[in-house]
Amino acid sequence: MKITQLDTPALIVDLDILEQNLSGMQKRINQLGLALRPHTKAHKIPALAHMQIAAGAIGVCTSKLGEAEVMVEGGVNDVLITTPIAGETKTKRLVDLCLNHPNTTIRQVIDHAYHVDIIGKYASQNGIEIGLLVEVESGQERCGVNADQALIELINHIKTTEGVRYDGIQAYSGHLQLIKGYEKRQRAAHDAVDSLFTFIETALKPQGLAPKIISGAGTGTYQAHSAHAYTEVQAGSYLFMDSTYTAIGDENNEDTNRQFSSALSVLSTVISHPSSGRAVVDAGMKSLSIDLGMPKVREHSDTVTYKCGGDEHGILLIEQGKSPYEIGQVISLIPSHCDTTLHNFDVLNAVRDGEVIHQWRIQGRGRSD
Ligand SMILES: Cc1ncc(COP(=O)(O)O)c(C=O)c1O
Structure with missing residues (x-):
């Protein structure tokens, strides 16, 4: 797939x-x-x-x-x-x-x-x-x-x-x-x-x-x-x-940890675009945890920020100018906290070169007992 x-x-x-x-x-x-x-x-x-x-x-x-x-x-x-x-x-x-x-x-x-x-x-x-x-x-x-x-x-x-x-x-x-x-x-x-x-x-x-x-x-x-x-x-x-x-930094960089890279993301679809400065995606708090802050938008991160729109909505705040988005477009969001974000999903899709190689069931999800 x-x-x-x-x-x-x-x-x-x-x-x-x-x-x-x-x-x-x-x-x-x-x-x-x-x-x-x-x-x-x-x-x-x-x-x-x-x-x-x-x-x-x-x-x-x-x-x-x-x-x-x-x-x-x-x-x-x-x-x-x-x-x-x-x-x-x-x-x-x-x-x-x-x-x-x-x-x-x-x-x-x-x-x-x-x-x-x-x-x-x-x-x-x-x-x-x-x-x-x-x-x-x-x-x-x-x-x-x-x-x-x-x-x-x-x-x-x-x-x-x-x-x-x-x-x-x-x-x-x-x-x-x-x-x-x-x-x-x-x-x-x-x-x-x-x-x-x-x-x-x-x-x-x-x-x-x-x-x-x-x-x-x-x-x-x-x-x-x-x-x-x-x-x-x-x-x-x-x-x-x-x-x-x-953002905690490493031996060589105060602001960025380059020892390890962001591997986890959430794909989300633009479901509404009420104004040029605001688009809405289908990933809210029940997809991306916000206990450690807002997720980052992978592309356009210098002009677009994610704001929580509730359980089911994410709001993309777009700086003045032309919006890079249209309804139906899929975007990638980088979680602020892996553990609590992963815990919202049943399946982790492992992807290489655009192909889904594994669909791992998150078997420990819900097993905080
Ligand atoms: C007891 C214990 N050990 C290890 C870890 C893993 O640490 P980290 O995710 O910061 O690498 C945690 C994370 O919360 C922990 O609670």
């Missing part, structure tokens, strides 16, 4: 760019002597996870248990769930997933004795052991235990509880990923976890509590930790790169 035959709004990924981003990040992580465990919250598609693993990733991350079920059932054999879970229903699902896939490595992030007790209880009742990573507070003030006596006590609690295993630590400073300016961002990311790594050396290691795995860092900060012993990087957004991520 040709891209021109797709109806809109349609989610598109440029396969050439996707492949460059995928292999580019793997190469960079290899050069840093680290391992890559990409976060699949960005794409939620097992086929893409398999491509990342084929390129050298050691496994994947998922945010939620529901996403992990999709990945594991899609044949991915090493998954880290990066958000703590709570409650009997959820815990039993985790145990069931492990029981049903005995040859798959499934690890769960936790930050409290509650998690250790409930996971340990159901895992041991079923004769299995689940590997846990302790999330440590690293400036985001989301989940995470402080790197002090509380961390030591929690690790010791895991080590003395049946059905669970202490595999390591997660430290992800999500609040720093989008800081503009390479040096500033890397310094902030380094400083946010420096005391944790000192604590590992001075307190955990002497007590025999050294973490086997230290997992964290994202697309914006993966270079920050040359002085730190992270064992794996959880970057995810590099695969698609949204316009917000592109």
